[in-house]
Amino acid sequence: MDQTEMGLERKFCAVDSALVVQDGCVVEGYASLFGKTDQGGDVVQPGAYGQSLKALKAAGRRVKMLWQHDPAQPIGIWDEVREDERGLYVKGRLLADVARGREAAALIEAGAIDGLSIGYRTKKAQKDTGGRRLLSELELWEVSLVTFPMLPDARVGAKSGDAPEAALMREMADLFEQARQTLSGADAG
Numbered sequence: 682m683d684q685t686e687m688g689l690e691r692k693f694c695a696v697d698s699a700l701v702v703q704d705g706c707v708v709e710g711y712a713s714l715f716g717k718t719d720q721g722g723d724v725v726q727p728g729a730y731g732q733s734l735k736a737l738k739a740a741g742r743r744v745k746m747l748w749q750h751d752p753a754q755p756i757g758i759w760d761e762v763r764e765d766e767r768g769l770y771v772k773g774r775l776l777a778d779v780a781r782g783r784e785a786a787a788l789i790e791a792g793a794i795d796g797l798s799i800g801y802r803t804k805k806a807q808k809d810t811g812g813r814r815l816l817s818e819l820e821l822w823e824v825s826l827v828t829f830p831m832l833p834d835a836r837v838g839a840k841s842g843d844a845p846e847a848a849l850m851r852e853m854a855d856l857f858e859q860a861r862q863t864l865s866g867a868d869a870g
Contacts, residue, residue, distance in 0.1 A: 689800045689822055706786055708757070709772035712797040712824040718813055726817045730764050732804070733821045745823040746773055748781045750800055752823075756782040759824060769799070771824050785826050796827040 715727045737743065744762045748754040759773035775782040788794040805818035 706775045711768045713769035723814045747825040798827040
């Protein structure tokens with residue numbers, strides 16, 4: 682049974698300098714930002730993950746780290762998942778013994794992967810006057826490393842000693858995203 686059959690939704694996030702790879706396997710960053718409208722018209726509200734994180738802890742379970750939302754491809758372990766004033770912060774380890782884990786680390790460091798995405802079920806939400814869905818309670822299942830983020834101002838960063846090529850790749854990704862948004866707006870009008 683895949684996640685779409687279980688009724689899970691996905692929300693992509695890529696935050697400027699949010700995801701960092703250290704020592705080839707430690708990753709940290711923001712999987713979700715509060716108060717930001719994503720391309721699907723959703724806005725995650727502060728506190729939306731609180732009940733879910735408490736329930737997972739009480740059950741002795743963790744949020745899963747997946748590759749591209751594929752439940753058959755776990756690539757690491759999230760050691761820390763918490764809310765703060767900015768959003769949902771995650772810190773974990775890519776597993777070097779897993780081929781996809783090694784690939785993910787290399788792709789992040791090269792700037793080829795720059796997104797995080799959450800897999801969740803909506804527990805409570807309401808529409809605002811602008812038609813946006815305000816998500817106030819979510820059941821968090823997983824946080825994936827992904828190629829295409831849904832939240833434009835959420836980008837994955839590479840580790841501090843970036844080569845100039847990595848910065849150029851991020852600039853190109855930003856230009857691609859701007860062009861995609863422009864084209865999406867032209868299609869809507």
